[in-house]
Amino acid sequence: MNAIPYFPGCSLKDSAKPFERSALFVMERLGLPLRELDRWNCCGTVFSLTEDDLMHHIASVRNLIRVQETGATELVTLCAMCYNTLARVARRLDREKEALAKINAFMDEEQDYKGGVKVEHLLGVLQRRIGWEALAEATSNPLDGLHVACYYGCTLLRPKDVSVDDSERPKVMEDAFEAVGASVVRFPFATECCGTYQVVDRPEISLERSARVLRSAARSGADVIATACPLCQHNLERASDILKRSGESPPLRIAYFTELLAAALGADPDALRNQPQPEATMHVTAKGGAEHG
Amino acid sequence: MDEGKMTRIFIMGKAYDVPAGITIMDAMEYAGYRFVRGAGCRSGFCGACGTVYRKEGEYRLEFALACQEMVEEGMHLTQLPFTPAPRAAYHLDDLDPRENVLLQHYPEIARCVSCNTCTKACPQDLEVMDYVQAALRGDIARVAELSFDCIQCGLCSMRCPADIKHYHMAQMARRLHGLSASREPEHLTTRLREIAAGTYEAQLDALVAASVVELKAQYAAREIETESEEGS
Numbered sequence: 406m407n408a409i410p411y412f413p414g415c416s417l418k419d420s421a422k423p424f425e426r427s428a429l430f431v432m433e434r435l436g437l438p439l440r441e442l443d444r445w446n447c448c449g450t451v452f453s454l455t456e457d458d459l460m461h462h463i464a465s466v467r468n469l470i471r472v473q474e475t476g477a478t479e480l481v482t483l484c485a486m487c488y489n490t491l492a493r494v495a496r497r498l499d500r501e502k503e504a505l506a507k508i509n510a511f512m513d514e515e516q517d518y519k520g521g522v523k524v525e526h527l528l529g530v531l532q533r534r535i536g537w538e539a540l541a542e543a544t545s546n547p548l549d550g551l552h553v554a555c556y557y558g559c560t561l562l563r564p565k566d567v568s569v570d571d572s573e574r575p576k577v578m579e580d581a582f583e584a585v586g587a588s589v590v591r592f593p594f595a596t597e598c599c600g601t602y603q604v605v606d607r608p609e610i611s612l613e614r615s616a617r618v619l620r621s622a623a624r625s626g627a628d629v630i631a632t633a634c635p636l637c638q639h640n641l642e643r644a645s646d647i648l649k650r651s652g653e654s655p656p657l658r659i660a661y662f663t664e665l666l667a668a669a670l671g672a673d674p675d676a677l678r679n680q681p682q683p684e685a686t687m688h689v690t691a692k693g694g695a696e697h698g
Numbered sequence: 699m700d701e702g703k704m705t706r707i708f709i710m711g712k713a714y715d716v717p718a719g720i721t722i723m724d725a726m727e728y729a730g731y732r733f734v735r736g737a738g739c740r741s742g743f744c745g746a747c748g749t750v751y752r753k754e755g756e757y758r759l760e761f762a763l764a765c766q767e768m769v770e771e772g773m774h775l776t777q778l779p780f781t782p783a784p785r786a787a788y789h790l791d792d793l794d795p796r797e798n799v800l801l802q803h804y805p806e807i808a809r810c811v812s813c814n815t816c817t818k819a820c821p822q823d824l825e826v827m828d829y830v831q832a833a834l835r836g837d838i839a840r841v842a843e844l845s846f847d848c849i850q851c852g853l854c855s856m857r858c859p860a861d862i863k864h865y866h867m868a869q870m871a872r873r874l875h876g877l878s879a880s881r882e883p884e885h886l887t888t889r890l891r892e893i894a895a896g897t898y899e900a901q902l903d904a905l906v907a908a909s910v911v912e913l914k915a916q917y918a919a920r921e922i923e924t925e926s927e928e929g930s
Contacts, residue, residue, distance in 0.1 A: 464812035
């Protein structure tokens with residue numbers, strides 16, 4: 406069976422495990438399983454906009470070299486931020502040979518990165534490699550009657566040259582949900598920012614922005630808001646908790662788009678959320694009284 | 699060692715001729731330097747004598763344990779007695795060992811740009827950057843495995859442009875891993891039970907009551923386990 410090189414990123418091994426589990430399930434079911442890269446490292450988190458700050462591209466380039474080492478020319482990501490950072494670095498270095506040469510000279514312990522690795526987001530793979538018809542055929546548990554609001558946020562769509570779709574009016578996520586029988590609802594805040602890392606320093610900014618996204622989706626009649634980014638997911642969940650506590654409770658769930666697709670393809674969503682932990686972790690958990698989500 | 703042959707080295711920029719084939723540490727002592735701190739075991743195990751040097755005509759800084767690396771003609775040497783890296787305070791039993799526990803205690807690991815300078819500085823040839831990356835994603839077992847041979851010399855942290863405290867963080871990971879993943883050895887459990895039951899009280903009391911002469915006699919007459927065939 407074909408497998409496709411896959412970059413998880415740190416969040417998917419930590420706070421966003423359900424995102425990874427559900428995506429692995431979906432792709433296994435669709436006959437194009439994701440194979441995790443050996444020895445990957447952090448993507449670099451954000452794409453450095455300073456022209457001569459090549460040091461902050463090195464993390465991404467190392468991952469692209471790992472892909473090159475396997476002989477592959479593509480890399481799939483799930484986290485929207487990892488996608489954005491890796492895709493922009495790959496594109497920049499395909500364009501700018503001098504920057505590439507400088508980075509290669511610095512990383513003299515690695516083989517030279519030759520360029521040409523294409524970084525894709527899973528949504529793009531579903532659209533181009535699987536196709537909506539095949540996704541519809543694989544659906545065993547159609548999401549009939551479920552109203553889904555697709556939330557893209559920023560990093561899947563901006564800047565334009567790495568956008569997974571039309572960056573002003575995307576519909577790739579909507580197409581996927583229509584294929585699995587859901588009712589898609591459009592809402593005006595689908596491509597607005599959730600507040601991103603402001604949640605660390607100025608949480609009120611993130612909360613305000615995320616609350617606007619939630620209210621807008623709820624007003625449009627959504628039962629669930631689908632995300633593709635662990636940070637968006639986090640900010641929306643946080644805002645939702647606060648809205649609930651203050652008595653304003655938008656009656657909608659927040660889930661990774663892959664969790665909903667996995668449910669449509671026959672997965673038990675609760676099983677994907679609460680997968681049993683390895684024995685070693687359980688032991689400490691019992692001792693420390695910690696809960697794993 | 700070439701008998702009587704001398705090697706020209708430079709210590710903090712000053713030229714010395716030292717016997718060929720001796721270690722960096724011996725060469726510096728030969729030249730009159732004293733190691734009060736930063737000497738340690740002199741056997742390559744403790745990590746106290748991590749040092750940097752440069753070879754004549756090379757632009758690269760090299761890394762080694764001073765008690766292990768032999769001097770070469772034209773080597774430029776210095777002394778690094780200690781790495782002043784802060785260490786997080788924690789009590790293992792009070793920790794909540796979730797994936798981000800390392801990040802909570804050593805938040806600077808999030809500053810890693812994957813430059814790999816730490817790996818190049820490791821005299822133990824560990825994949826230091828890889829274990830920092832494993833720590834970032836909360837893979838405590840992997841950190842423990844990759845850092846197992848760390849001797850805490852601190853050269854990684856001395857070189858890191860992100861000021862990460864690799865070796866202290868990794869030690870915390872090994873402790874957490876030991877706590878969660880290692881089985882309690884049977885003989886230890888048995889012995890602890892015996893101690894708690896007072897099995898050895900009488901023997902201990904006898905030792906405490908014994909005179910120095912009796913103790914010396916017992917010590918001289920003690921059974922010595924034979925060493926293994928390969929020697930010590």
